[in-house]
Amino acid sequence: MAESAPQTSINIPQIIAVAFVGFFAIRWFLNKPSSPGSAPGSSSSSQRGQQPDLTKINQLATMFPQLDRRTIAWDLHRNGGSVPATTERVLSERGLDAPPVTWQPNIPAPGQQAPSASVGSGGARKEGSGRKEDDLITRYNLQGRVGGKGKEVVPSEEEQRKSAWSSDKAARAEGLRKRREEMVLAARRKLEAKGAEGA
């Protein structure tokens, strides 16, 4: 009895210390996945980085259509997936940082199946080149005005430049649309002629 008494008195603080340290260690482990600012190199967070929360990205992309989805994903990834924090950053003067080139998460573009992870070229560029296929002729619904003999009335340069300001809203919109279309068609005619010359 006399021998064991001092032993217990040594052990109890030790046990308490171990329990204390253990408690915090477990807490730290459990909290880590959701704690902001965890080291990007750690395996758990880079795992999350590869599978960004699409709902959050979509939500932010809807709010800020000018932003690249990869940039949004990068900021979410860094702040632990907080939409308000990213929103605040976008609205602040600094805006979002560009993600490093090496960071290539698998973010499907809206309304399309998840593409296989792109290598090197980057997901963002993939998105960009996807839109590029929509050429200007398609974009401005000019299919009916190209490919023919090109005999449609071509307004003279003078006529084009003298786009008078109309007091009517609809007429103004119509004028602007016409000028846009004519710009595309003129560019196409010019390039077509150049291509024919070169051939």
Add this chain to the structure above:
Amino acid sequence: MNSVASKRLFQEYKHLTTDPPDGITAGPVNEDDLFVWEAMILGPEGTPYEGGVFPAELKFPKDYPLMPPTMRFLGGVWHPNVYPNGVVCISILHPPGDDPNHYEQASERWSPIQSVEKILISVMSMIAEPNDESPANVDAARMWRERRPEFEKRVRADVRRSLGL
């Protein structure tokens, strides 16, 4: 239509319609919302972008002209100073004041005395002369610097494709 921003944007629209600079067309997508514009820039002559038409979207903040709009090329442009998503990186579109990195002069940045017309003209000259020092598209910048013929070939192909040729 009552705010300072709307009035100013309407004035600028009027000016750009009656006296447009060469190779530039710009105006609101819908006059009911003067804060979203669509602009078209003709590729500058003597550059691989020559002959191309580059549509871009301009979005104005509610406190325009105190703060600058953002500009994004629709469909993207392969250029060192255009982000892969089409956003244009040019000093005139940066908020007023001194650059915290002392890289740009305050005079190069946005200020209320600038205008949509000046932005579009600046972007046009940026297209012709990329600024290699602060690339927005690192891949394009590297190609422009190291493999110029390949860069020009790619741009010309993009231009033809964008016009459906």
